[in-house]
Amino acid sequence: MNNKENIKKIIIKKPLKLDCGETIVDYPLAYETYGILNEKKDNAVLAFHALTGDQFASGINPITKKQGWWSYLVGPSKAIDTNKFFVICANVIGGCMGSFGPGNINPKTNKEFGTDFPVITINDMVNAQHNLLDFFKIDKLHSVIGGSMGGMQVLQFVANFPNKTKTAIPIACTASHSAQNIAFNELGRQSIMADANWKNGNYSYLNSTPDKGLAVARMAAHITYLSKKGLQEKFGRKLQEKDDLNFSFDADFQIESYLRYQGSIFVDRFDANSYLYITRAMDYFDLVKQYDGNLSKAFEKSRTKFFIISFTSDWLYPTAENKEIVIALNVAGVEVGFIEIISDKGHDSFLLDVPEFLKTVKNFLEANY
Amino acid sequence: MKKEFQIISELIENNTRVLDVGCGDGILMKYLKDQKNVDTRGLEISKNKVQICVSKGLTVIEGNAEEDLKQFPKSSFNYAILSQTLQAFYNPEKVIDNLLNVADKAIITIPNFGFWKVRLDLLVKGTMPITKNLPDEWYNTPNLHMCTIKDFFNFCSKKKIKLYKSLALHGERTFEINNYNLNWKNLSSELGIFLIEK
Numbered sequence: 001m002n003n004k005e006n007i008k009k010i011i012i013k014k015p016l017k018l019d020c021g022e023t024i025v026d027y028p029l030a031y032e033t034y035g036i037l038n039e040k041k042d043n044a045v046l047a048f049h050a051l052t053g054d055q056f057a058s059g060i061n062p063i064t065k066k067q068g069w070w071s072y073l074v075g076p077s078k079a080i081d082t083n084k085f086f087v088i089c090a091n092v093i094g095g096c097m098g099s100f101g102p103g104n105i106n107p108k109t110n111k112e113f114g115t116d117f118p119v120i121t122i123n124d125m126v127n128a129q130h131n132l133l134d135f136f137k138i139d140k141l142h143s144v145i146g147g148s149m150g151g152m153q154v155l156q157f158v159a160n161f162p163n164k165t166k167t168a169i170p171i172a173c174t175a176s177h178s179a180q181n182i183a184f185n186e187l188g189r190q191s192i193m194a195d196a197n198w199k200n201g202n203y204s205y206l207n208s209t210p211d212k213g214l215a216v217a218r219m220a221a222h223i224t225y226l227s228k229k230g231l232q233e234k235f236g237r238k239l240q241e242k243d244d245l246n247f248s249f250d251a252d253f254q255i256e257s258y259l260r261y262q263g264s265i266f267v268d269r270f271d272a273n274s275y276l277y278i279t280r281a282m283d284y285f286d287l288v289k290q291y292d293g294n295l296s297k298a299f300e301k302s303r304t305k306f307f308i309i310s311f312t313s314d315w316l317y318p319t320a321e322n323k324e325i326v327i328a329l330n331v332a333g334v335e336v337g338f339i340e341i342i343s344d345k346g347h348d349s350f351l352l353d354v355p356e357f358l359k360t361v362k363n364f365l366e367a368n369y
Numbered sequence: 370m371k372k373e374f375q376i377i378s379e380l381i382e383n384n385t386r387v388l389d390v391g392c393g394d395g396i397l398m399k400y401l402k403d404q405k406n407v408d409t410r411g412l413e414i415s416k417n418k419v420q421i422c423v424s425k426g427l428t429v430i431e432g433n434a435e436e437d438l439k440q441f442p443k444s445s446f447n448y449a450i451l452s453q454t455l456q457a458f459y460n461p462e463k464v465i466d467n468l469l470n471v472a473d474k475a476i477i478t479i480p481n482f483g484f485w486k487v488r489l490d491l492l493v494k495g496t497m498p499i500t501k502n503l504p505d506e507w508y509n510t511p512n513l514h515m516c517t518i519k520d521f522f523n524f525c526s527k528k529k530i531k532l533y534k535s536l537a538l539h540g541e542r543t544f545e546i547n548n549y550n551l552n553w554k555n556l557s558s559e560l561g562i563f564l565i566e567k
Contacts, residue, residue, distance in 0.1 A: 333445070368426055
């Protein structure tokens with residue numbers, strides 16, 4: 001996790017009062033863009049990333065050297081066609097890809113913030129990213145789009161800035177993090193904290209990162225992103241490079257080996273404290289409560305045209321929770337379309353090559369441009 | 370555009386809000402939006418047809434009238450359209466109730482089971498009728514509650530639903546239905562089109 005010096009960043013001078021009460025100022029926000037902003041500045045799409053995403057939505061991520069997390073969606077002639085649209089994606093605050101996060105140096109101590117970093121919320125993330133509109137001198141976006149935590153940011157963005165975007169596409173998300181969602185996130189956090197190398201969050205300068213804890217957190221979370229059917233079809237009970245069981249605790253099964261691999265590559269690109277902070281932000285997300293128990297109130301001032309997408313096999317943010325947003329928008333009199341895409345790839349469907357999903361996004365964005 | 374849709378669009382005033390329940394591929398919605406400046410929304414059960422509507426820039430929700438009408442607040446629309454699907458619901462009475470809740474007026478069209486060809490099929494052949502408007506076999510038809518123009522007429526009077534306009538369609542020709550010609554129109558028409566209000 002070096003060579004992050006070349007990442008594009010803006011330093012935000014405007015003070016941001018966080019939900020926790022603290023105010024931050026002169027903080028960095030790292031971003032990336034794809035396509036060209038037209039002269040009328042009406043072709044911009046702000047994409048929000050999910051828990052472990054970053055600003056490198058498309059192309060080769062310069063840090064990980066892997067394909068961007070939304071390469072299926074963002075690019076020339078793709079669902080978000082960068083020949084037509086100017087896509088902006090920023091690393092959320094609390095993240096670890098150049099934006100203000102727990103890995104930044106705390107000027108008071110000259111050490112990394114660690115757990116002295118303020119607890120941030122989805123609302124704080126969105127308010128920070130809104131500064132990008134001023135930076136690019138964009139009066140109104142063509143769309144805001146995101147899946148999972150990115151979808152939550154879409155909802156929060158429209159609630160905070162009712163008429164700053166023409167369209168909005170929340171995907172596979174919820175307006176209020178459920179007990180089950182919180183439970184899984186807590187499992188991840190506890191596994192990080194149980195790693196002796198975590199050292200109350202002060203690990204970095206001691207050169208002992210809690211890789212094991214973070215890897216287990218990732219393994220557990222990864223299961224929630226897939227469907228039972230998808231797992232069964234891909235792995236079943238297949239053995240990993242062997243003909244018979246080993247009668248040991250090695251990775252006998254392919255699924256074990258796969259999860260271990262997923263965990264091990266994750267720790268190379270993600271910071272354990274960021275994982276704590278971002279999962280916390282998701283857990284605190286409750287747009288219903290923010291608007292006194294009436295989700296419709298969040299949208300009643302908006303003229304934004306919504307399209308909501310869910311996936312049949314997503315049990316983490318199921319169709320029913322997505323439909324509650326549709327209902328609230330209808331009650332608010334906001335224009336909203338909805339489709340549930342058939343996919344057995346689980347919650348992860350929004351990141352994968354699911355043709356019906358890609359077609360929906362493309363058609364909606366282009367028919368409304 | 371088919372004659373039925375032409376008649377429906379003539380019943381709808383310009384610059385109104387319309388919910389098309391079972392909007393299919395959005396032909397009627399698109400026409401109303403473009404020609405009458407109507408603010409349209411669609412509800413459609415087929416994912417494929419929702420996709421087609423999205424590509425036309427139409428606002429459609431994937432859903433089922435029996436489950437998903439409830440989400441719209443009372444009087445969200447000036448009109449709700451239900452074209453030839455009433456007979457396919459488990460509970461048509463409840464659907465009509467919900468239509469008249471979400472919209473001030475509803476336009477409902479029904480394939481007329483009282484049409485002479487239908488009656489003849491059953492009378493002469495002794496088999497379930499198959500016609501242009503009722504193309505399916507008894508074992509694969511989605512239709513659960515077939516009714517006649519006269520049945521619908523009687524239903525409205527029994528349930529105290531105001532019938533603003535009752536039209537009978539046969540081929541390309543339309544006729545107003547009234548108490549005097551009801552029996553005759555019930556025999557001679559393929560389709561009934563009703564504009565109702567609670």
